[in-house]
Amino acid sequence: MLKNAPTQDSSSKEDYTQQHETVTSSARISMVLRPLMEKHAIITATLPDCNQFFTTALLSIDIQDGTMTIDGLHPQEGHALLLKAGKLTLHTTYEGVEVNFSVSIKQADSENGMAFYITEFPQSIRYLQRRSAFRVPVSAAKEIKVDIETPSKKRFTGNLSDISAGGMCVRFNKKKELALSEEKEETQCCIHLPDKRKIRCAFKVCHSNYLEASGSLHIGGCFSNLDKIQRRTIERFVIELQRLARKSLAR
Known part of the structure; x- marks a missing residue:
């Protein structure tokens, strides 16, 4: 299991001052998350009362249904821990954008022996754009x-x-x-x-x-x-x- 969270590259001296934003609009949240899904970005997952880190990926987004689907956790021992916790926090950095949000699990399933989870659509996300990248x-x-x-x-x-x-x-x-x-x-x-x-x-x-x-x-x-x-x-x-x-x- 990963004992430390993935390290992030330090910002260059020419980076603009960075500013966190809490996004609550479903449309804007979808705009932020869709590139992560389309590019199969690796997402770090953490569970309540657990100091281990797991990885997953965003498989689908359904705003109308108010759900998302994420891939099974890796390493696989995270599966039982997630079913017990019922919720997780997801964090990733992609093309200069850091995204952090928490969701609850609505359903756990599998296909061809591969686990996946249907979660609620996040009510809000924490969003940090590294300005120089854009x-x-x-x-x-x-x-x-x-x-x-x-x-x-x-x-x-x-x-x-x-x-x-x-x-x-x-x-x-x-x-x-x-x-x-x-x-x-x-x-x-x-x-x-x-x-x-x-x-x-x-x-x-x-x-x-x-x-x-x-x-x-x-x-x-x-x-x-x-x-x-x-x-x-x-x-x-x-x-x-x-x-x-x-x-x-x-x-």
């Missing part, structure tokens, strides 16, 4: 202006270099903008999207990189205290950029 670059030919204002009312204007659901990197062409890289307090930013939409939100500077060759300064950081509308607007914009990138590669 950064989408913005073409230099497609300038997207970003205004940043500090608490002392100093304003800086640059161009979006890359963006994720949780943070962004802004490119400045003037060395004098180095003052922004030393900003410790939360700033306010405005991202000017191509269709004249604007995303206004709080932004926390996390790191900076001055490139001598181009004379440009790149400042990266994380969005802060996003409300639902702001988060959805950013997520949709990131998806738009991903689609454009795929179309460009397909040509």
